[in-house]
Amino acid sequence: MSYQFIEQFKVRDYEIDIQGIVNNAVYQNYLEHARHEFLISKGLDFAALSKEGLDLVVIRAEIDYKKPLVSGDEFYVGLNFKMKDRVRFQFEQNIHRKVDDAICVQAIITGTGLNKNGRPGVPKELAEVLLK
Amino acid sequence: MSYQFIEQFKVRDYEIDIQGIVNNAVYQNYLEHARHEFLISKGLDFAALSKEGLDLVVIRAEIDYKKPLVSGDEFYVGLNFKMKDRVRFQFEQNIHRKVDDAICVQAIITGTGLNKNGRPGVPKELAEVLLK
Amino acid sequence: MSYQFIEQFKVRDYEIDIQGIVNNAVYQNYLEHARHEFLISKGLDFAALSKEGLDLVVIRAEIDYKKPLVSGDEFYVGLNFKMKDRVRFQFEQNIHRKVDDAICVQAIITGTGLNKNGRPGVPKELAEVLLK
Amino acid sequence: MSYQFIEQFKVRDYEIDIQGIVNNAVYQNYLEHARHEFLISKGLDFAALSKEGLDLVVIRAEIDYKKPLVSGDEFYVGLNFKMKDRVRFQFEQNIHRKVDDAICVQAIITGTGLNKNGRPGVPKELAEVLLK
Secondary structure (H helix, E strand, O other), X not given: OOXXXXXXXXXXXXXXXXXXXXXXXHHHHHHHHHHHHHHHHOOOOHHHHHHHOOEEEEEEEEEEEOOOOOOOOEEEEEEEEEEOOOXXXXXXXXXXXXXXXXXXXXXXXXXXXXXXOOOEOOOHHHHHHHHO | OOOOEEEEEEOOHHHEOOOOOEOHHHHHHHHHHHHHHHHHHOOOOHHHHHHHOOEEEXXXXXXXXXXXXXXXXXXXXXXXXXXXXXXXXXXXXXXXXXXXXXXXXXXXXXXXXXXOOOOXXXXXXXXXXXXX | OOOOEEEEEEXXXXXXXXXXXXXXXXXXXXXXXXXXXXXXXXXXXXXXXXXXXXXXXXXXEEEEXXXXXXXXXXXXXXXXXXXXXXXXXXXXXXXXXXXXXXXXXXXXXXEEEEOOOOOEOOOHHHHHHHHO | OOOOEEEEEEOOHHHEOOOOOEOHHHHHHHHHHHHHHHHHHOOOOHHHHHHHOOEEEEEEEEEXXXXXXXXXXXXXXXXXXXXXXXXXXXXXEEEEEOOOOOEEXXXXXXXXXXXXXXXXXXXXXXHHHHHO
16 A cells, blocks of 8 residues: 555553453554644644644544554555545544554544634645655 | 434543544544444443353444544434344444534445344344334 | 532443553543633633633642552542642542542642743632632 | 663653643653563563562652753663562662753662562562673
């Protein structure tokens, strides 16, 4: 698979739950961190954008859990960014276990930007930078 | 809206993120806790089932984020359970802000059971108890 | 034991770790939530104070782990507040398992306030309210 | 400062709280992950030990919060291991911000091992490996 951006991770034991596998909610943390690192790779900073009055927010998450990650697993999140329409962007994100490249989680994350007045939209310059 | 089961919550400040709202991943924690309390209300125990060799696992989550919860918000998770087919169950779960009953999050969580050999399926007796 | 304030909780399964017990870090979440609810009971709001330019911060935590909490446990956090000196306050906080009132965690949390310039101190009016 | 083991990290935005800094409880996650990686560097595995019937548990944490970590900070956890007495071990752990090597958090974590019967103690062979 071909990705615009890849972020490397390793499972930490505190992320493992009562079933001995990474807890479902934790994968969303991984996905979010990969998106924010992608922004940084483009010269953008999620925290700074938020302070300046542009909040990038997730409006929909579709997540397929294929195989669980367990203690000690190394993995990476690959992502592709596109504009879904004029106000919404979409991240296609997959989590791959490193040892065999198996896809553990497949996600489609849809978001938008909210300005200080809570109006949705993605500034054109921002979209252009992220699409490169 | 009519729910089979309702669980009451209050936002805790450590669940708030850099944007001043409950972090996306945390809603999955709320949804999971509500499902486990629903099981308990039916005389079932997620942790005990796991020890006995039946792991209930989420295979797909679809989550729509409508309105953010903020510090101090009281809310509840309402849920309905159904069998999607012979091996998969589905939870329809909504998170309502208490002050105005607004739906903040809508989720459809699909899962299955895995026995000790990793074979998927939902024991018939289990399904019957949860459908009541 | 006599407490100024008590907050009721129940363990949620996502708080359980690989050892089948509540993860050490999670107890700090419980302790923090109890402190913030104590503030609210006094008419104060941690989030609002932070926005207004007074950040209450923890500078030291001493935590003794006596007995682990497990899935399904109901418990409460009891706390007492005092001024340790002119700029530092101290919370004595214990976590009690409800079924037998056993102390699971004993903590002494020392903190201070930081104003917009990062200078430590606790406004006198604030201290007076919390000492009542 | 001289450490037996060092683990590199970077703050993830979901670890930031309502005050715009890493939440207090999260530092315990960092400290725990560093300890588990230290075990792995010695050929030991926390999760595997737990399954085999030896649970390494924290019995006391003393944590001094010196400077907060913020979004984007790179940092490392340095640690030294010693036996405090025959049944208790102690980790001295410091969190250093990378940009200026400033110590952000100083911690002393005391622990023991619990065998299947819940009896505390640290197998001699284990202590020898960790002291090297």
